[in-house]
Amino acid sequence: MNQQQSDVLAPDVGAAHGGECIRLEGLTRTFGDVIAVDHVDLLVRPGEIFGLLGPNGAGKSTMIKMIIGLLRPTAGDAFVQGMNVRRHPMEVKRRIGVLPEELHLYERLTGEEYLLFTGRMYGLGEETVRQRTGQLLNILELAEAADRLIIDYSQGMKKKVALAAAIIHRPGVVFLDEPFNGVDVVSSRSIRNILYHLVDNGMTVFFSSHVMELVEKICSRVAILKKGRLAVCGTIQEIRANLQIGQDKDLEEIFLHSIGESAEEQDLSWLG
Ligand SMILES: Nc1ncnc2c1ncn2[C@@H]1O[C@H](COP(=O)(O)OP(=O)(O)OP(=O)(O)O)[C@@H](O)[C@H]1O
Ligand SMILES: [Mg+2]
Numbered sequence: 001m002n003q004q005q006s007d008v009l010a011p012d013v014g015a016a017h018g019g020e021c022i023r024l025e026g027l028t029r030t031f032g033d034v035i036a037v038d039h040v041d042l043l044v045r046p047g048e049i050f051g052l053l054g055p056n057g058a059g060k061s062t063m064i065k066m067i068i069g070l071l072r073p074t075a076g077d078a079f080v081q082g083m084n085v086r087r088h089p090m091e092v093k094r095r096i097g098v099l100p101e102e103l104h105l106y107e108r109l110t111g112e113e114y115l116l117f118t119g120r121m122y123g124l125g126e127e128t129v130r131q132r133t134g135q136l137l138n139i140l141e142l143a144e145a146a147d148r149l150i151i152d153y154s155q156g157m158k159k160k161v162a163l164a165a166a167i168i169h170r171p172g173v174v175f176l177d178e179p180f181n182g183v184d185v186v187s188s189r190s191i192r193n194i195l196y197h198l199v200d201n202g203m204t205v206f207f208s209s210h211v212m213e214l215v216e217k218i219c220s221r222v223a224i225l226k227k228g229r230l231a232v233c234g235t236i237q238e239i240r241a242n243l244q245i246g247q248d249k250d251l252e253e254i255f256l257h258s259i260g261e262s263a264e265e266q267d268l269s270w271l272g
């Protein structure tokens with residue numbers, strides 16, 4: 001084993017991953033004067049469905065991009081399965097699946113071709129790729145569109161094929177940036193079932209969303225970002241207890257409370 005291989009197999013000092021799947025330590029990213037992510041510490045355990053919430057511009061996508069090794073942190077570190085993303089970007093990328101906020105698909109391929117191509121890129125055998133492609137197209141209600149070019153897909157269909165591509169290699173951790181945005185009710189349920197299936201089979205799911213009811217229903221724990229800082233984190237019960245708010249408050253109310261949104265009405269009479 002060469003130095004680089006043993007380096008990859010040995011977790012970074014201070015980041016042994018027993019009982020933790022994702023660890024963020026002071027993760028920070030600035031863009032000029034804007035502090036998009038501000039010293040975030042976070043721990044996600046294996047087998048969790050973890051939901052990341054926050055208003056537009058709170059830093060969710062920036063945070064995800066740093067964890068998956070797409071964007072360099074200004075300060076701090078992210079660890080995935082005990083590996084420092086900064087030091088082992090390739091090894092981390094092999095172990096994760098990603099549904100990015102902005103999709104970059106090979107739109108001149110059909111949905112089926114794209115999944116076959118993606119599976120092969122991950123080194124899966126021909127038969128395995130064909131089997132998984134067929135199953136994923138079916139479960140995501142894309143079977144009838146399998147032979148159509150992705151460029152002709154609707155937004156929701158593109159999202160679903162991108163989700164299928166994110167999990168075809170059976171990654172240990174899946175990062176999904178707004179997976180439910182723009183998908184219909186039936187597909188939303190299929191995606192939900194896929195997420196349950198992933199965690200039942202030992203994977204970990206980390207996703208951002210604005211759909212409170214879904215996050216409330218499916219996540220074991222949630223974090224709410226406010227202007228790049230972690231406002232709250234925990235199970236919904238824990239967050240209610242921390243904020244000292246009633247058991248009857250749902251996630252939407254917790255969210256509004258956490259980000260300090262006032263219920264003040266704006267005068268929109270000029271709209272007529
Ligand atoms: N490449 C970039 N260059 C400059 N500023 C950026 C860049 N990417 C993000 N930002 C800024 O960082 C902040 C956080 O943006 P980010 O996209 O992470 O938010 P978000 O929580 O994902 O929002 P949304 O819910 O709208 O997707 C915003 O102020 C945004 O303008
Ligand atoms: Mg975003």
